[in-house]
Amino acid sequence: MQRNINNFGYVPDEDYGYVPDEDVPQDVAEFNAMCGKYDQTGQPAIVSWDSFEPYVRQQAAEMDRIRSAGWIVLWWYIARRCGIPLWESNQGQLGSCAGWSAANGHMITVLYQMMLGAFRFTLINPLAMWVRTKNWSMQGGQSMSKVLMGGNRLGNYPVALVGEYAPRLTRDTISKIEAATDEATLHQFGACRLPGSGKTLADKIVLCLRAGLVVPIGNAVRVSGCKTDRNGMRVATLGGSWMHATLFDGYVVVNGTVYLHWTNSHGHRYKGADKYDSPESGCWMTVEQLVQFCSGRYVDAFCIYRSEAPTDTKRVSFTPATFNQNIGVGS
Numbered sequence: 001m002q003r004n005i006n007n008f009g010y011v012p013d014e015d016y017g018y019v020p021d022e023d024v025p026q027d028v029a030e031f032n033a034m035c036g037k038y039d040q041t042g043q044p045a046i047v048s049w050d051s052f053e054p055y056v057r058q059q060a061a062e063m064d065r066i067r068s069a070g071w072i073v074l075w076w077y078i079a080r081r082c083g084i085p086l087w088e089s090n091q092g093q094l095g096s097c098a099g100w101s102a103a104n105g106h107m108i109t110v111l112y113q114m115m116l117g118a119f120r121f122t123l124i125n126p127l128a129m130w131v132r133t134k135n136w137s138m139q140g141g142q143s144m145s146k147v148l149m150g151g152n153r154l155g156n157y158p159v160a161l162v163g164e165y166a167p168r169l170t171r172d173t174i175s176k177i178e179a180a181t182d183e184a185t186l187h188q189f190g191a192c193r194l195p196g197s198g199k200t201l202a203d204k205i206v207l208c209l210r211a212g213l214v215v216p217i218g219n220a221v222r223v224s225g226c227k228t229d230r231n232g233m234r235v236a237t238l239g240g241s242w243m244h245a246t247l248f249d250g251y252v253v254v255n256g257t258v259y260l261h262w263t264n265s266h267g268h269r270y271k272g273a274d275k276y277d278s279p280e281s282g283c284w285m286t287v288e289q290l291v292q293f294c295s296g297r298y299v300d301a302f303c304i305y306r307s308e309a310p311t312d313t314k315r316v317s318f319t320p321a322t323f324n325q326n327i328g329v330g331s
Contacts, residue, residue: 059211090267099130100265101216128157155184209251220296232275
């Protein structure tokens with residue numbers, strides 16, 4: 001049974017949307033062929049984990065230093081401080097969860113980059129890039145490898161040019177998306193596919209989140225609800241299965257316990273007290289829960305390490321985060 005939650009429509013069936021990469025091996029093969037290659041225009045690279053890991057460890061150490069100084073490194077804190085309204089993450093009736101995870105990941109990465117020196121934020125419509133990777137089809141889901149390549153090649157489409165997310169694709173929307181093709185390439189992201197499953201993958205995700213990076217993930221282990229634990233954290237409960245794409249986007253330590261923030265695309269359905277006032281479109285997981293979340297019959301994840309095209313003559317003052325810069329944090 002579905003339940004109406006807002007003007008986007010209904011909470012989708014929990015097995016509706018994500019197509020695991022094991023069913024589309026050509027996507028994985030195309031992804032693997034792109035690893036480590038740079039576009040001549042300066043497009044952010046898709047990189048291998050072996051080349052990426054040393055930089056993630058360095059960035060994680062820098063972010064740990066910032067946290068040790070008393071700063072809270074969470075994207076919704078940055079958004080609120082910058083006066084950016086929080087968006088509701090709700091895919092409605094469409095199977096666009098992979099598009100939502102990629103768009104949310106792109107926007108949240110920009111927020112973290114703003115903390116590290118970038119200067120502007122652009123709201124993205126999750127439908128546009130997702131539907132372009134499907135040749136304008138609105139049916140079924142999409143693999144994480146396909147949306148990774150879409151975000152890297154096509155970029156993301158600003159709401160200001162293509163309109164708000166909606167569960168219908170009109171001729172007018174198609175025309176706007178086609179007209180915004182050049183602008184979308186200014187909102188590309190660079191990424192690294194995270195190999196492995198279970199604890200092997202969970203360790204990589206924890207490291208990326210410590211570094212202030214975000215991880216879209218498709219998997220089969222379901223978040224069945226949430227509850228508030230003894231540390232005042234709204235924590236996920238796991239049970240059952242789904243075919244779904246979501247996002248990990250935050251890291252904190254409370255009383256010695258590591259918590260990892262997780263965002264869904266089914267609207268504001270995770271309610272309750274929260275020590276960090278996190279958006280109700282998600283909740284927290286412990287490391288042990290993350291291992292379980294990554295241990296289903298399939299799992300597919302990637303890390304976004306940079307959002308926005310690094311070479312952009314129209315925005316010469318944009319300064320995306322880089323791994324080797326000295327990080328300054330304001331009050």
